[in-house]
Amino acid sequence: DTEVTQTPKHLVMGMTNKKSLKCEQHMGHRAMYWYKQKAKKPPELMFVYSYEKLSINESVPSRFSPECPNSSLLNLHLHALQPEDSALYLCASSPAGTGNYEKLFFGSGTQLSVL
């Protein structure tokens, strides 16, 4: 299994809602990532988990809360989002996350719209 699975594929939420994005991989990878991508822009890193510990937080607002329950799962909890948070949210994984030349495996993304 060489896939990173993201659910849901599409999500529409109001500014007062609480929702979660889910990411799963069964490749034994020990690093998992959340990227945010606005239309016509490159992906921008949000968070990195390495060995189930948060290793990088790129100054992301607290309305985004990541969680790594185990080495195969990565969640992104959303609360009180703003319309400008509408974007494609991409999950990725890599074998170790600490070495050089780590190929990232990406999921197909969750297209989020905040109304």
Next chain:
Amino acid sequence: SQELEQSPQSLIVQEGKNLTINCTSSKTLYGLYWYKQKYGEGLIFLMMLQKGGEEKSHEKITAKLDEKKQQSSLHITASQPSHAGIYLCGAAPSTPLVFGKGTRLSVIA
């Protein structure tokens, strides 16, 4: 921090034509990834170049790494509609990966 500039930003080619996309780094480039993305979807790994002068091919796509110029080029031969999408370069070694802004390729019949 390292920045990657891609050119051109967008490209429209006729089916069957060849094309080249460039990725230039602001700092020494030790290696480079190429990914492809369909609109609104995830990134698909194409290839990784680790050494200066290295050249790799996958089907009709060839990429080269020129360490001296701090540049990588991606060449598509005899383009097809299936080649359409956004091509992104990413710097290596860089953990986590940082991307260029992408080149949007359209292939018309």
